[in-house]
Amino acid sequence: MICVYAITRAPAPDIDVHSVARGGLAAIFSSVEAAPEPTPDALLAHERVVEQVMAVQPVLPVQFGMTLADEGALAGLLDERRAAFEESLASVDGCVELSVRVRWTPSNTAATGSGREYLADRFEERRRADEVHRPLAGLARSSTSRSEPGLLAAAYLVPAEAVGPFTGRLEAIRDEHPALDFSCTGPWPPYSFVGDR
């Protein structure tokens, strides 16, 4: 059984993992006895492998725990999904993922019992999330977000050279919104932007 880390363009000879290459595509994997358990250490190790590949070429990170029977099955997958993989690799080429979470105390005038006020709160919540998300999305090649009362969780696909300007803009937005609590992590492999792998 093999465990797959990432789909990319060329083998990764510098890392202690195996590669299978099929005409312009490559998959990074290692041999395992059984499907790995999602312990923090195992997840971190998976992440580090994907990042080492990401440092030199575009990657499609594979979700932790994906196993296949053997190298042949993996090569078959590369052949079968070639067009989709190539398209996805082009779409993330040169980019990293930045994750942004914003928390605030949700407005709660609904305690008044007014339906109109309740909906006004929902509007206010969405406006807040939009005020943060829109300008950041403008700096990204692609973005995805979800929000709920008191939380915006978003991911941005940002060209590697634009990480600095992105975090600069985020800091400016933070300074404009003292009531909001921001966090930003990355750069990550483009986990949120690889479609259905």
Add this chain to the structure above:
Amino acid sequence: MSDPLADKVLLAPRVAPERGAENALTRRINADPEGVEQGLAQLVLTIVELLRQLMERQALHRIDGGGLDDTQIERLGQTFMMLERRMQELKDEFGLEDSDLNLDLGPLGRLL
């Protein structure tokens, strides 16, 4: 112990986030005999929550478009308020958190 992912923090939150990673990794619909009722409730409430969010979004769109009068807006608001309250009661009853009302759809990501 130092956090191995500390180098990933570009902008730290003022308030440390709760550590829910362990829970998120092991989250599954619970289907053993004792937990089956709660597992089923979790699944049903997840679907209801999805519909509630979609309908609420739709309602906000319609209000934004100016297609509703004051009475209709008030009634819509009351309906969503009651629905949210009822959802909260059901979550409390089955010991579920907001974060439980989600499904990992594998390659499709999370439902909500």
